[in-house]
Amino acid sequence: MSDIxxxxxxxxNIPWQEKPAGxxxxxxxxxxxxENPIINRYPTKEVARIFNSAVMPYxxxxxxxxxxxxxxxxxxxxxxxxxxAIHWTFQEEKIxxxxxxxxxxxxxxxxxxxxxxxxxxxxxxxxxDMYGAAIGLAKTKDFKTFTRLENPFLxxxxxxxxxxxxxxxxxxxxxxxxxSGHTPFGDIFVSESPDLVYWGKHRHVMGRSSEWWESLKIGxxxxxxxxxxxxxxxxxxxxxxxxxxxxxxxGAILDLENPSKxxxxxxxxxxxxxxxxxxxxxxxxxxxxxxxxHDPESGKIAIYYGCADSYVGLAxxxxxxxxxxxxxxxxxxxxxxxxxxx
Ligand code: BMA
Numbered sequence: 160m161s162d163i164x165x166x167x168x169x170x171x172n173i174p175w176q177e178k179p180a181g182x183x184x185x186x187x188x189x190x191x192x193x194e195n196p197i198i199n200r201y202p203t204k205e206v207a208r209i210f211n212s213a214v215m216p217y218x219x220x221x222x223x224x225x226x227x228x229x230x231x232x233x234x235x236x237x238x239x240x241x242x243x244a245i246h247w248t249f250q251e252e253k254i255x256x257x258x259x260x261x262x263x264x265x266x267x268x269x270x271x272x273x274x275x276x277x278x279x280x281x282x283x284x285x286x287x288d289m290y291g292a293a294i295g296l297a298k299t300k301d302f303k304t305f306t307r308l309e310n311p312f313l314x315x316x317x318x319x320x321x322x323x324x325x326x327x328x329x330x331x332x333x334x335x336x337x338x339s340g341h342t343p344f345g346d347i348f349v350s351e352s353p354d355l356v357y358w359g360k361h362r363h364v365m366g367r368s369s370e371w372w373e374s375l376k377i378g379x380x381x382x383x384x385x386x387x388x389x390x391x392x393x394x395x396x397x398x399x400x401x402x403x404x405x406x407x408x409x410g411a412i413l414d415l416e417n418p419s420k421x422x423x424x425x426x427x428x429x430x431x432x433x434x435x436x437x438x439x440x441x442x443x444x445x446x447x448x449x450x451x452x453h454d455p456e457s458g459k460i461a462i463y464y465g466c467a468d469s470y471v472g473l474a475x476x477x478x479x480x481x482x483x484x485x486x487x488x489x490x491x492x493x494x495x496x497x498x499x500x501x
Contacts, residue, residue: 163388195466296309329353344375366492375397378395
């Protein structure tokens with residue numbers, strides 16, 4: 160056991176499956192749920208595919224915000240409930256957002272939602288149209304009323320995720336500035352806000368690396384997990400092949416007080432498309448993490464990831480093992496470890 164501690168509320172009912180017996184991990188110590196994918200096609204009448212989605216504990220059970228690609232091809236966000244975080248039921252109606260005066264304020268499209276609880280409020284971040292792809296942000300306390308806040312960043316931007324607490328008094332959000340299309344570049348940045356309206360202190364966190372699996376672009380994934388040594392971050396890394404992009408899951412640990420500094424960054428992917436539901440689908444070869452459930456007492460971590468823009472998959476790891484693996488295989492460059500200001 161290492162001395163590093165996960166700092167999060169206990170989650171004794173975390174979904175879990177033990178590491179496959181006899182499995183020799185000559186790769187990262189992450190294993191898939193044997194019943195993957197946990198969400199299949201046509202989950203509701205108007206939705207063809209659910210993928211790239213985020214879940215959280217809620218009232219002793221689980222709740223989630225799901226990217227649902229409607230049968231008209233437009234993505235929206237749907238609410239789901241589950242007793243075990245594996246079997247989900249979805250509201251037929253997409254989430255309806257209102258502005259701060261309570262007036263209807265629906266995005267034209269919405270995709271890749273993340274869900275983060277800060278103090279007593281739940282925040283949803285997603286990608287949407289703001290005269291180009293940009294970040295949408297909303298809050299809820301009861302999962303009945305969803306109030307949109309100001310869009311944090313100008314277009315073009317994707318992959319926003321808040322840290323689960325304020326740092327030095329400010330809200331802190333990762334994002335990935337992009338272009339209006341499929342963006343053949345991209346680094347992770349971090350920004351701060353005292354009030355979730357005005358954002359600044361933009362810093363570079365880390366860039367695509369020379370490792371092939373993340374050599375094209377990277378982007379934030381699940382909300383970072385607080386640990387005694389830093390923020391454990393599962394993100395996505397993309398490589399460009401002659402047959403399109405390949406999305407893998409990577410891991411890094413960011414400085415606790417100044418998360419623009421990368422303490423450790425794993426040179427190996429933690430998960431890359433291997434299974435039929437990751438390699439084959441609407442967009443093949445995509446593992447796209449958007450959330451974790453994690454329990455500090457048992458050290459269990461469940462990673463929720465979109466598979467091939469078609470399904471949701473679940474993978475597991477143990478906190479001590481994944482941190483040890485990231486540290487053991489860490490390679491950082493100067494532009495990872497500096498504070499990212501120029
Ligand atoms: C990215 C995002 C993700 C998607 C991925 C692969 O640009 O749009 O939602 O999973 O492409 O298609």
